[in-house]
Amino acid sequence: MREKPGLLDYARRWPLQLWMWLVGLFLYAPLAVLVLMSFNDSRRTTQWRGFTLDWYRKVFEDAELVQALMNSLTIAALSTALSVVLGTLAALALWRFRFPGKPLVDGAFSLPIVVPEICMGVAMLIFFARVMPWPPGLPWPLSLGAIVIAHVAFSFPFVAVVVRARLGSFDRSQEEAARDLGASQWQAMWDVVIPHLRPALLAGALLAFTLSLDDFVITFFTAGPDTLTFPVKVYSMVRFSVTPKVNAISTLLLLFTIILTFIALRLQARAETEQKH
Amino acid sequence: MNNGIDWRRSLTGFAGLMGPPLGWFLLFFAVPMAVVWAYSFGTNVGISDIEISGTFANYARALEPLYLGILGKSLAFAALATLICLVIGFPVALAISFAPPRLKTWLLIGVMLPFWTNLLIRTYALIALLRDEGLINHGLELAFGWAGFEPLRMMHTNFAVMVGLVYVHLPFTVLPLYAALDRLDRSLLEASLDLGAGHIRTIWNIVLPLASAGIASAILLTFIPVLGSYLAPDLLGGPDSQMIANVIERQFKRANDWPFGAALAFMLMYLTLFGIAMQSLLKRRERPE
Numbered sequence: 347m348r349e350k351p352g353l354l355d356y357a358r359r360w361p362l363q364l365w366m367w368l369v370g371l372f373l374y375a376p377l378a379v380l381v382l383m384s385f386n387d388s389r390r391t392t393q394w395r396g397f398t399l400d401w402y403r404k405v406f407e408d409a410e411l412v413q414a415l416m417n418s419l420t421i422a423a424l425s426t427a428l429s430v431v432l433g434t435l436a437a438l439a440l441w442r443f444r445f446p447g448k449p450l451v452d453g454a455f456s457l458p459i460v461v462p463e464i465c466m467g468v469a470m471l472i473f474f475a476r477v478m479p480w481p482p483g484l485p486w487p488l489s490l491g492a493i494v495i496a497h498v499a500f501s502f503p504f505v506a507v508v509v510r511a512r513l514g515s516f517d518r519s520q521e522e523a524a525r526d527l528g529a530s531q532w533q534a535m536w537d538v539v540i541p542h543l544r545p546a547l548l549a550g551a552l553l554a555f556t557l558s559l560d561d562f563v564i565t566f567f568t569a570g571p572d573t574l575t576f577p578v579k580v581y582s583m584v585r586f587s588v589t590p591k592v593n594a595i596s597t598l599l600l601l602f603t604i605i606l607t608f609i610a611l612r613l614q615a616r617a618e619t620e621q622k623h
Numbered sequence: 624m625n626n627g628i629d630w631r632r633s634l635t636g637f638a639g640l641m642g643p644p645l646g647w648f649l650l651f652f653a654v655p656m657a658v659v660w661a662y663s664f665g666t667n668v669g670i671s672d673i674e675i676s677g678t679f680a681n682y683a684r685a686l687e688p689l690y691l692g693i694l695g696k697s698l699a700f701a702a703l704a705t706l707i708c709l710v711i712g713f714p715v716a717l718a719i720s721f722a723p724p725r726l727k728t729w730l731l732i733g734v735m736l737p738f739w740t741n742l743l744i745r746t747y748a749l750i751a752l753l754r755d756e757g758l759i760n761h762g763l764e765l766a767f768g769w770a771g772f773e774p775l776r777m778m779h780t781n782f783a784v785m786v787g788l789v790y791v792h793l794p795f796t797v798l799p800l801y802a803a804l805d806r807l808d809r810s811l812l813e814a815s816l817d818l819g820a821g822h823i824r825t826i827w828n829i830v831l832p833l834a835s836a837g838i839a840s841a842i843l844l845t846f847i848p849v850l851g852s853y854l855a856p857d858l859l860g861g862p863d864s865q866m867i868a869n870v871i872e873r874q875f876k877r878a879n880d881w882p883f884g885a886a887l888a889f890m891l892m893y894l895t896l897f898g899i900a901m902q903s904l905l906k907r908r909e910r911p912e
Binding site for chain 1: 627628629630633637639640641644645647648651652653654655656658659662711714715717718730732733734735736737739740741742743745746747748750751752758761790793847848851853854858868871872875881884885888889891892895899
């Protein structure tokens with residue numbers, strides 16, 4: 347069925363369609379090549395020499411790389427847990443209370459979102475070098491503490507934004523009803539408000555996890571010489587050589603990101619349909 | 624409008640909710656930032672001691688031609704990258720906002736997915752394409768090898784940095800543009816087209832003015848992160864394509880001149896804060912409440 351596109355049907359006019367394909371190519375071709383070359387049976391990353399999974403085996407044989415990946419996943423998990431708690435508390439406080447200086451606090455909490463990463467990285471470097479040195483030689487995972495602290499500092503405001511958007515759709519009369527029926531303030535919060543927030547908590551958690559896993563600059567500045575994290579390790583590999591091993595590890599992380607993104611979108615879609623009912 | 628309960632009516636509740644996040648923010652964000660700020664007025668005493676002497680010497684040095692030049696270049700890079708993102712992104716945002724709902728969701732995912740992907744991986748993907756022996760040169764050689772084709776030198780140039788900046792930040796432009804265009808009143812566009820104006824003229828005379836606040840906000844949301852970019856100039860650029868973030872990094876990791884690095888970092892902060900102030904002004908104008 348090829349009818350004439352409607353008046354405002356810009357998405358179906360050929361110049362725009364062509365443009366969309368070109369932009370799509372620009373955004374995805376580099377990533378597609380990266381994935382493809384991770385299966386290439388050649389050290390040189392330009393010519394196709396046949397399919398192999400060798401590079402993936404080499405990734406898992408590289409103990410340092412696996413350790414770095416474990417560190418990063420641990421950091422992301424810890425940072426996510428703390429960020430969700432702090433972000434939710436912040437969102438609830440700003441939603442529930444009226445207090446002097448509220449716009450100031452509100453604005454201040456959005457600062458870590460917009461401050462350039464390099465500035466925050468520098469701040470963390472100085473802070474953990476001079477103000478509050480993280481004790482060296484702590485057992486794992488405590489040795490990752492400084493990085494977790496830095497990640498929470500820039501992640502929890504993102505969670506707060508997501509949770510607050512969800513609080514906007516909360517019907518306060520539900521909470522009042524719970525109070526009328528004898529629930530204490532905390533009970534009402536825990537049994538009525540928090541369940542309403544569940545999709546936002548999950549979305550916020552996924553966001554915090556991705557932010558932590560993706561961060562390079564701040565981790566680069568916060569990490570001591572003895573803590574190896576995944577982006578820092580990959581960075582040094584990228585700096586010194588371009589090998590299909592980097593392609594393989596990147597493909598794995600890419601796959602992980604795609605899965606997380608789709609889970610987040612599914613949750614969001616479900617929350618939206620829930621709201622309509 | 625009900626703006627919540629007064630904090631004095633439930634002091635413990637307020638402290639319980641607000642205390643932890645505010646404490647974390649103050650201790651692990653505000654204090655470190657304040658220390659950097661203080662250091663920007665400091666002097667190196669000995670090898671590792673820094674005295675906060677209240678000097679403006681670091682800022683004076685940051686305003687010397689060499690560093691002012693790098694700052695100017697960063698601003699120019701950010702402006703050009705933002706412009707390119709805008710030119711590439713506007714038709715994309717337009718097409719997405721007028722797409723049928725199912726397609727729209729997929730297109731939005733398509734724009735957002737690279738946005739969620741690790742920055743390092745995206746930059747690395749570009750290296751593999753742009754290298755002397757990379758895919759683009761390889762393809763060109765296959766096509767033009769008979770004519771004595773010499774590989775193009777793209778890596779470690781300003782060109783590569785610009786490609787990287789645009790590649791990484793395109794979603795930052797498309798998403799706010801889409802949000803602005805999606806809010807437009809379609810009947811105005813239909814009226815313009817019905818009355819005989821062409822598509823280009825309608826976009827120029829109706830869409831652009833109506834979406835101007837949204838476009839301005841997309842510009843700032845792209846410009847601010849580009850300005851502070853570290854990885855693209857570091858991995859794709861050459862010695863003459865360093866941006867302000869790279870110079871800051873060098874002061875801390877190699878040159879070991881923390882006070883000067885702190886002053887440079889705060890120059891970047893001042894510019895960023897100025898941008899944010901503009902952004903919130905625009906937002907207020909966009910939705911007068």
